[in-house]
Amino acid sequence: MKKEDFVFAIGFDGNKAIVDKRSRSRYKKLSTRELADQGLFREAYRSAVFEENEEDGLYVLEKFNAVSRVKYSQRRDLMKVFGVQKPSADITGIRAV
Numbered sequence: 001m002k003k004e005d006f007v008f009a010i011g012f013d014g015n016k017a018i019v020d021k022r023s024r025s026r027y028k029k030l031s032t033r034e035l036a037d038q039g040l041f042r043e044a045y046r047s048a049v050f051e052e053n054e055e056d057g058l059y060v061l062e063k064f065n066a067v068s069r070v071k072y073s074q075r076r077d078l079m080k081v082f083g084v085q086k087p088s089a090d091i092t093g094i095r096a097v
Contacts, residue, residue, distance in 0.1 A: 004028040005094050006087050007046045013095065021096035028067075032056040036063040042082040049084055 002016060008024040011016040027035065027043065031058060035044035041064045048057040057075040064078065065071045072078065079085070 001087050001094070002093050003047070003050050006050045007043050009046070009094075010097075011089050012015050012091070016093045017088055017091050019096045024096070033059055036060045039067070041078075042084070045078045045082050049079070050087055068083050 004024050005017055005019050008020045010020050010023065011018040011049065017044070021041075023043070024052070027038070030038065032041075032044050032047040032051065032053065035041075035047060036059060041060060044060045044063075046062055048054075055076065061072060061075050061078060071082065
């Protein structure tokens, strides 16, 4: 699975990722930190998870905590908040909607 497909996946149907093609097209060139700066926290966190970049994950956590009423102390808390899992080799295709 390509990074931009993972970052902008909005769900899954069997072994296919459902991807928001409008958001992917508009924001795919942004870095993890730029996504967070734009307020796209879920996408930014998915980007950090895909790249396995702990520093960017902490940056997203800080940015999210700055605007959220609920404060999270650990980066992995965002996995639950945003429903993010590491990319799976079981995903063999995408459907852009």
